[in-house]
Amino acid sequence: MGRPLEGIKVVEVAMWAFVPTCGGMLADLGADIIKIEPPTGDPLRGLQIGGLNEESRRIDYSWESYNRGKRSITLDLKQEAGRAVLRKLLADADVFLTSLLPPARRSMGIDAATLRKAFPNLIYASGSASGPNGPESEKGGYDAITFWARGGISSSLTVEGAQHPVGPPGPAFGDTLSGAMLAGAISAAIARRAMTGEAGEVDVSLLGTAMWSMQRYICQATADGVRKFPKPPADKPHNVLVSNYRTSDERFVALCMLQADKYWAPLCETAGRPDLAADPRFADTRARRENIDACHAEVKALFASKTLAEWKDILSRQQGQWDVVQDVGEMKDDVQAQANGYIKHVDYGDGTDIPMVGLPMLFNGAPLDSTRSPELGADSDAVLASLGYSEDEIIDLKVQGVVF
Incomplete structure (x- = not known):
């Protein structure tokens, strides 16, 4: 059985992590x-986040993770000849995917109104900072500020009186979540077009994804x-029974036994x-709550x-729900991660392979390959040739500085 989106062509004009993550998922x-x-x-x-040893420093895992499986063509879209190549690429494309800010899109003639008029069957997908409408719709953003800080996540994790708000747990945390949202929106748009013939525009923002993640607190507040x-x-x-506890060897166990009265006695017995x-x-939830200090002290000591x-x-x-608080370096050994293909090794092309986290989606019980x-511009010549450009025309585009 083929992969779900085989036959779908996506042209991506995007940078950094958010929208490229979406392209990598697709x-x-x-x-x-x-x-x-x-x-x-x-x-x-060029934003190398180095590893701890020489071998890992030569590989940019941010780049590898967010741009997996793509073809790269270098193209100067500020030149008309570059935009002419883009229009040829879009002639049979299903999706145009971009992270460029609206003013840049308009200046290049790749805004939604222009491209949808020329290609009415094209799904126009954009990733924005805070949404395509409103007074800040043309403002840029990053996950550390728009998703993590503005979206209420950092504040909710920061204790009163802290010197600094809590920062993101790792690079592109909000980008990857938002990119997954955008991939879902595009998949829905592809399905709608298949069922109704209607193509259209979709947008997912860092702010909107953060608010979706924090919806319980936002609604209550x-x-x-x-x-x-x-x-x-x-x-x-x-x-x-909903807390983290330190063990004698300085590790932590996380409990999440929401039905405390159901699990309390069996856990104590075991x-x-x-x-x-x-x-x-x-004896029960009310009693434990009335004596929370004493009860918590006993469980911590245990x-x-x-x-x-x-x-x-x-x-x-016992039957109550729990898990180990794991470090990222332990994930490769997690039996469930291994069994479900959540961690894989991908051919790097030089006789070695590199670790990569797979999509958390299994089809018919099997993970997808990556x-x-x-490399930069690795597919320029092949893509141009597939569009009908002759060898001389490709050389001419390179001489003009349109293709590199």
Whole structure:
């Protein structure tokens, strides 16, 4: 069985991480992604986030992750000859995907109104900072500011009185989530066009995705008329079975047993402390809440008395929900990540392979394959030839500085 989007052609004019992540997802799903880069290349190519050793420093995992499976053509869209090549590419394209700001799109004649008029069957997809409407619709943004800070996520994680707000957990955190949203919107637009014949425009923003992620708090704050909800202190949980606990070997176990009365006694029994369940102070949810300090102290001491390995064995013998707080370097060994193909190794083209996280989508129980990202302009000649340009015409475009 082929991949879901095989036969779909996407022309991408996008930089950095947000929208390119979307293109990378569509490529894994089977679409042909032709990435148009300016003569100097996508600036993400130069934003090297180095590894801890010489081998990993030679590979830009940001670039590899967000631009997997694409073809690259360098094209100067500020020149009319470059835009002529783009129009030929769009003649049979299904989707035009862009992250350029509206003024830049208009100056190049690649705005939605212009391209949709010329190509009415084309789906025009854009990724924006804070949405295509409103007074700031033409303002740019990044995930660290528009998604993480403006979207209410950082504030919700920061305790009162902190010297600095909590920052993102890693590079392009909001970009990757927003890119996934945009890939979903494009897939829906492709389905709508197939069913109704109607193509159109879709936009996903960093701000909108952050708000979708924070919707529970946003709705509650709006209804209650408050600015923010105080972050509950970690040392006084509302439910002792919904918290993180340190083990004797300095690891953490995360519990999320929302039905506390269902799991409290069996957990105490399995952990060798039936006396806690029998204690009238901790008999049920109300009693434990009234005696939260004492109950929490007992549970903390209990977890601190055993190693992580011991707790994994104990917790696996009861029905309540739990997990280990893992470090990123442990993910490659996670049995579920391995079984579902969430981590794969991709041929790097030089006799080695590189690790890559696969899409969290399985079709018929199987993960999708990935291939590495393209070198700058690696496919320029082949793409131009497929559009009918002769060898002399390609050379002429290079002489003009249209193609590099």
